[in-house]
Amino acid sequence: MDTRERLIESTRELLRERGYVGTSPKAIQARAGAGQGSMYHHFDGKPALALAALDRNAAELRDRAERTLDGRGGVVARIGAYLRRERDALAGCPVGRLAQDPDVVADPALRAPVEETFTWLTGRLTALLDEGRENGELDGALDPAATAAALVAVVQGGYVLARATESAEVYARAVDGMLALLDRARLKG
Amino acid sequence: MDTRERLIESTRELLRERGYVGTSPKAIQARAGAGQGSMYHHFDGKPALALAALDRNAAELRDRAERTLDGRGGVVARIGAYLRRERDALAGCPVGRLAQDPDVVADPALRAPVEETFTWLTGRLTALLDEGRENGELDGALDPAATAAALVAVVQGGYVLARATESAEVYARAVDGMLALLDRARLKG
DNA sequence: GTCTATATCTTGATAGAC
DNA sequence: GTCTATCAAGATATAGAC
Numbered sequence: 194m195d196t197r198e199r200l201i202e203s204t205r206e207l208l209r210e211r212g213y214v215g216t217s218p219k220a221i222q223a224r225a226g227a228g229q230g231s232m233y234h235h236f237d238g239k240p241a242l243a244l245a246a247l248d249r250n251a252a253e254l255r256d257r258a259e260r261t262l263d264g265r266g267g268v269v270a271r272i273g274a275y276l277r278r279e280r281d282a283l284a285g286c287p288v289g290r291l292a293q294d295p296d297v298v299a300d301p302a303l304r305a306p307v308e309e310t311f312t313w314l315t316g317r318l319t320a321l322l323d324e325g326r327e328n329g330e331l332d333g334a335l336d337p338a339a340t341a342a343a344l345v346a347v348v349q350g351g352y353v354l355a356r357a358t359e360s361a362e363v364y365a366r367a368v369d370g371m372l373a374l375l376d377r378a379r380l381k382g
Numbered sequence: 383m384d385t386r387e388r389l390i391e392s393t394r395e396l397l398r399e400r401g402y403v404g405t406s407p408k409a410i411q412a413r414a415g416a417g418q419g420s421m422y423h424h425f426d427g428k429p430a431l432a433l434a435a436l437d438r439n440a441a442e443l444r445d446r447a448e449r450t451l452d453g454r455g456g457v458v459a460r461i462g463a464y465l466r467r468e469r470d471a472l473a474g475c476p477v478g479r480l481a482q483d484p485d486v487v488a489d490p491a492l493r494a495p496v497e498e499t500f501t502w503l504t505g506r507l508t509a510l511l512d513e514g515r516e517n518g519e520l521d522g523a524l525d526p527a528a529t530a531a532a533l534v535a536v537v538q539g540g541y542v543l544a545r546a547t548e549s550a551e552v553y554a555r556a557v558d559g560m561l562a563l564l565d566r567a568r569l570k571g
Numbered sequence: 572g573t574c575t576a577t578a579t580c581t582t583g584a585t586a587g588a589c
Numbered sequence: 590g591t592c593t594a595t596c597a598a599g600a601t602a603t604a605g606a607c
Contacts, residue, residue: 196590211484215403218583229584230591239583285482292546293474293482295400307546315543339559342543346556349542350535354504357481357496367535370528374563385572406600419573422602574607581600589592 197235199225204246209287213243213294213303244303250287251306255313262317268325269379272318273372276348282355282364289349315341332378340375347371386424388414393435398476402432402483402492433492439476440495444502451506457514458568461507462561465537471544471553478538504530521567529564536560 194202203224207216218239222232236242261275288310297303318341325331351364383391392413396405407428411421425431450464477499486492507530514520540553 212401212403212482214401215484217581219581228592230586230593233584234590289542289546290482292542293401293479295404298545298548304546304548308548311543311546336559336562339555339562341559342540342552342556343536343559343563346537346539346543346560347532347535348539350537350539351531353478353481353538353542354500354531354535356487357478357493357500359487359493359497363531366528367531370525370530370532371535371560371563373525373528374532374560374567377566378563407602408600417574418602419575423572428601572607575605577604578602579600580602582598583596584598585596586594587592588594589590 196225196227196231200227200232200235200242201245201249204242205250205287208243208246208250209284209290213291213297216243218242240300240303243297244306247288247291247303247306251310254286254288254310258314258317262321268321268328268330269372269375272321272344272375276344276368276372277365280364282352282361283359285356286349286352289352311345315345318344329380332380335378340378344371344375385414385416385420389416389421389424389431390434390438393431394439394476397432397435397439398473398479402480402486405432407431429489429492432486433495436477436480436492436495440499443475443477443499447503447506451510457510457517457519458561458564461510461533461564465533465557465561466554469553471541471550472548474545475538475541478541500534504534507533518569521569524567529567533560533564 200221204216204221207220207224211220216239218229218232221242222229225232232242236245257278258275261278262271264271264274266274288307291297291303292307292311297307315338319337322331322335322337322340326333326335326337347367351367354367355361355364389410392410393405396409396413400409405428407418407421410431411418414421421431425434446467447464450467451460453460453463455463477496480486480492481496481500486496504527508526511520511524511526511529515522515524515526536556540556543556544550544553
């Protein structure tokens with residue numbers, strides 16, 4: 194892995210662990226094993242490097258979600274697989290984590306990938322729930338957009354609760370509670 | 383309001399807006415209209431002042447939740463009132479906001495009020511859902527602890543989505559989706 | 572109690588040698 | 590491309606006058 198690549202990967206880790214405000218160029222360089230000069234040769238500055246790292250975090254989140262949600266099986270089963278997918282709940286969401294950062298929210302270029310990721314994910318879940326209504330798996334009275342928003346929120350809130358209590362279990366419990374409720378909207382046989 | 387009080391109130395605002403890492407003593411002093419000397423006379427330093435402010439945020443959250451959840455009406459109605467209560471979703475949760483802060487999570491004294499608040503709130507909702515099962519309002523198959531965790535997570539995740547998209551509407555949509563699902567666990571007649 | 576230096580470290584970035 | 594100064598500004602805190 195070349196220096197430029199190590200800088201991006203180190204920044205991805207630090208953004209997830211400490212957020213944007215809590216991550217200094219010095220810390221990035223130390224983790225990447227690169228000097229000041231290297232970093233400023235490859236990137237304009239902290240915002241540019243953070244953007245490169247954040248874009249990669251967003252792309253990875255989307256790819257993983259796509260693979261799980263496009264899979265085989267019923268709509269509820271696929272959503273369940275996505276919510277229960279192995280994740281490091283204590284580390285926080287590599288994208289949602291940044292939504293709390295004042296300097297990210299204040300910079301349109303940095304906020305864009307965060308907003309786009311959630312807009313896409315919510316839209317994908319909405320389409321999936323709608324598909325379930327069409328094919329008779331789900332009750333037609335279910336509101337796809339509102340349910341999709343609740344699903345994404347449970348995941349993000351699960352990360353928050355996990356960090357607050359330093360327990361990954363709480364994430365799993367919240368997701369289980371949500372999926373049990375969603376299961377009630379399934380039409381029987 | 384005396385100087386000590388103004389320092390605490392300014393810190394409360396800044397913690398919510400910018401988090402712990404993003405809030406400097408200088409910014410606190412400027413907002414409170416107090417000098418360096420004043421702040422360090424009343425408090426040992428930034429962590430001590432932040433703890434005083436966070437304790438107050440946690441107490442206020444708990445008081446408000448208690449008032450809504452102890453009210454009249456059915457269990458689902460009271461939970462609905464709490465989730466839909468007027469809040470500044472774009473400002474973020476005055477307590478949950480701090481769960482994402484690396485320096486808060488790393489300091490047991492600062493993390494304590496955050497953890498205690500969520501443990502209490504989840505417990506209160508669990509008891510309420512259990513009450514609903516006992517009195518026949520809710521399906522006995524509902525898991526109170528998991529459902530309570532999901533409810534708290536939806537609120538926290540709603541804050542995250544609202545900030546990510548700079549839209550308070552998303553918070554309302556997530557909460558609506560969750561409450562519609564919970565409504566299906568109510569026993570008819 | 573509050574104010575104004577003062578001090579030390581870190582941040583974020585630039586300059587220029589190699 | 591990478592390194593080592595160097596820099597101005599801010600973060601966090603202390604000292605001492607009033």
